Amino acid sequence: MRTAFDFSQLYRSVIGVDRMADLIETAMRSDGDPNYPPYDIEKTGDDAYRITLAAAGFKAEDLELTAQPNLLVVTGRKGRGEDEEERAYLHRGIAHRAFQRRFELADYVVVKSAAYADGLLTIDLQREVPDALKPRQVPIGRGEGKAPERIEQTEGRRRAA
Numbered sequence: 001m002r003t004a005f006d007f008s009q010l011y012r013s014v015i016g017v018d019r020m021a022d023l024i025e026t027a028m029r030s031d032g033d034p035n036y037p038p039y040d041i042e043k044t045g046d047d048a049y050r051i052t053l054a055a056a057g058f059k060a061e062d063l064e065l066t067a068q069p070n071l072l073v074v075t076g077r078k079g080r081g082e083d084e085e086e087r088a089y090l091h092r093g094i095a096h097r098a099f100q101r102r103f104e105l106a107d108y109v110v111v112k113s114a115a116y117a118d119g120l121l122t123i124d125l126q127r128e129v130p131d132a133l134k135p136r137q138v139p140i141g142r143g144e145g146k147a148p149e150r151i152e153q154t155e156g157r158r159r160a161a
Contacts, residue, residue, distance in 0.1 A: 037076070037099055047127035051103065056119040057094045063121060067111040072103040074121065 039053040055063060055076055064075040078096045105125070112124045 036095060036097075037101065039101065044124070047129075049109070049125040049127075051121075051123040051125065053101065053121040053123070054119060055116070055121050057096050058119075060116040063116060065111070065114050065121075065123065070105050070107065070109075072105055072111060072123070072125075074101045074103075074123075075099070 037054050042050050044050050058076050062078055066073040077098045108129050109125050109127045112126045114123045
């Protein structure tokens with residue numbers, strides 16, 4: 001079964017989709033264990049989201065959250081304590097391995113807060129569209145009998161009539 005897609009047709013015919021194609025390729029590529037650590041993504045409002053990541057066995061100091069434009073990276077590195085080396089496990093089912101989980105963020109999505117409690121890292125996100133990009137109402141004035149200005153073209157030059 002073929003798992004690679006060729007986006008060259010998009011690159012030739014549509015301007016500005018290179019980022020979208022890269023996002024699709026990244027999402028389809030599986031790096032490491034795609035199921036570790038498990039996480040949930042929920043929509044908590046019109047432009048609000050929450051990521052809940054299960055990091056059992058980690059302390060808050062073992063976790064690192066890095067927010068970049070259009071990218072959120074959660075890294076976990078378990079520090080080996082002295083009591084950890086002295087333990088002799090018969091079965092070890094709680095994963096303590098290091099991880100890095102990357103989340104591609106849409107434009108204008110920013111991290112608002114993060115909290116760690118009971119083995120769950122909760123990250124709240126919010127889409128904040130700049131005022132200049134939000135739709136706005138344009139008032140329509142009355143012309144009061146005045147015709148709009150017409151532009152005429154003569155001999156390669158433009159002049160207002």
